[in-house]
Amino acid sequence: MNGFKDAGHLFRFAGLFVVAFLVFWVVRGFVVPKTFGQYGHYRAAAIAEYAARPVKFAGHQACEACHTDIASTKAGGPHARVNCEACHGALAKHAEDPTSLTPAKPDTAVLCARCHTASAAKPKNFPQVDPAEHSGGAPCQTCHNPHSPVIGATLAAKGGAQ
Amino acid sequence: MNITRRHILLLLPAAAVAWKSMLAGTPEDSPNYNMSEHWWGMLIDISKCIGCGNCVRACQTENDLPDGFFRTWVERYHRSNWSLENPEVISPDGGKEGFPSVPDDPSGEYFFVPKMCNHCADSPCTQVCPVGATFISPDGVVLIDQRYCMGCGYCVQACPYGCRYIHPTKKVADKCTLCYHRITKGLTTACCEACPTGARQLADLKNPKDPIHEFLKTHTVQVLKPQLATGAKTFYNDLDGSVR
Numbered sequence: 001m002n003g004f005k006d007a008g009h010l011f012r013f014a015g016l017f018v019v020a021f022l023v024f025w026v027v028r029g030f031v032v033p034k035t036f037g038q039y040g041h042y043r044a045a046a047i048a049e050y051a052a053r054p055v056k057f058a059g060h061q062a063c064e065a066c067h068t069d070i071a072s073t074k075a076g077g078p079h080a081r082v083n084c085e086a087c088h089g090a091l092a093k094h095a096e097d098p099t100s101l102t103p104a105k106p107d108t109a110v111l112c113a114r115c116h117t118a119s120a121a122k123p124k125n126f127p128q129v130d131p132a133e134h135s136g137g138a139p140c141q142t143c144h145n146p147h148s149p150v151i152g153a154t155l156a157a158k159g160g161a162q
Numbered sequence: 163m164n165i166t167r168r169h170i171l172l173l174l175p176a177a178a179v180a181w182k183s184m185l186a187g188t189p190e191d192s193p194n195y196n197m198s199e200h201w202w203g204m205l206i207d208i209s210k211c212i213g214c215g216n217c218v219r220a221c222q223t224e225n226d227l228p229d230g231f232f233r234t235w236v237e238r239y240h241r242s243n244w245s246l247e248n249p250e251v252i253s254p255d256g257g258k259e260g261f262p263s264v265p266d267d268p269s270g271e272y273f274f275v276p277k278m279c280n281h282c283a284d285s286p287c288t289q290v291c292p293v294g295a296t297f298i299s300p301d302g303v304v305l306i307d308q309r310y311c312m313g314c315g316y317c318v319q320a321c322p323y324g325c326r327y328i329h330p331t332k333k334v335a336d337k338c339t340l341c342y343h344r345i346t347k348g349l350t351t352a353c354c355e356a357c358p359t360g361a362r363q364l365a366d367l368k369n370p371k372d373p374i375h376e377f378l379k380t381h382t383v384q385v386l387k388p389q390l391a392t393g394a395k396t397f398y399n400d401l402d403g404s405v406r
Contacts, residue, residue: 046309050339053343056224057223057224057356059355060355085355086355120264120268121240121272
């Protein structure tokens with residue numbers, strides 16, 4: 001043991017390092033969030049927090065579960081793939097509890113024109129009209145059923161325009 | 163038994179290891195959703211976009227966005243017939259309320275380009291974050307841990323697509339989450355749900371049955387700024403050469 005003679009100061013210093021490291025380790029255990037580093041250099045719990053946020057658009061599947069008549073009216077027409085909430089707005093509240101919120105009927109003068117007003121910037125194969133010229137001011141639903149807008153097809157789909 | 167200094171020196175590290183394993187916790191489970199089974203992206207078909215702004219409004223509603231800040235927006239391009247350089251690009255209020263009219267017989271080409279986060283697989287924004295607040299989730303969505311973000315804005319500058327902003331009241335970075343709260347529940351994003359023409363399609367690149375694979379094979383699909391090699395996963399069909 002002669003080699004360690006007069007080496008006490010080195011051991012004390014090494015001990016200090018060990019204690020400092022342990023303190024660092026314990027403090028780090030407290031301040032670093034539990035899930036940090038689980039998948040990468042970030043707090044993994046943040047993913048679950050995003051996933052837990054509430055939904056506002058119910059999704060067309062939810063609408064079609066109850067409104068089967070409208071779904072079948074839409075099915076054959078050019079609006080078949082226009083989702084309900086594209087026109088009626090976000091209605092997750094209505095889907096959860098239909099009595100809590102009655103959706104307002106959209107104003108077709110605004111709604112239809114938003115998509116179908118003619119513009120050279122729109123794709124050429126998209127049906128476009130000059131609303132004033134096309135209807136002479138009459139509301140769109142006078143002739144068209146918004147759920148199945150081809151005239152003629154409308155007659156068969158009785159009561160679709162709701 | 164006498165507890166000596168030697169005993170304490172041996173016990174301390176053991177206690178620390180035990181404490182650490184106790185803090186590690188367990189992964190938070192989301193029922194019926196397995197992150198490792200998905201790799202999300204988006205398909206935007208320029209040839210179908212009519213510039214109605216439904217996606218912009220839907221995004222703002224779904225995510226409670228402050229006025230004047232956009233996670234998705236629609237640009238209208240006007241490029242001349244002879245040059246792809248310097249197209250005229252407008253996006254009044256993000257295209258939320260539509261666009262001004264264009265001449266009936268215009269010179270050059272007009273078209274709409276919806277923009278959003280590209281959810282890059284090698285995203286510049288996550289690389290510059292100094293605190294580990296922004297990250298790519300295991301299912302390929304670029305997200306921000308807003309409790310960690312300190313609002314330094316590095317990521318806002320790093321994003322080559324201009325898809326991030328500092329939230330005016332929260333004072334932290336904010337961006338498209340690809341409606342993470344919806345896609346984990348089996349729904350599509352709010353913008354896709356509201357798009358009347360199907361110009362936007364959520365795509366799961368890990369799902370072999372997803373129509374995206376067939377589409378990518380049969381169409382000339384591009385991403386924005388491919389030269390930056392960001393691994394962008396917002397794919398554009400029929401993209402004009404003038405789009406930046």
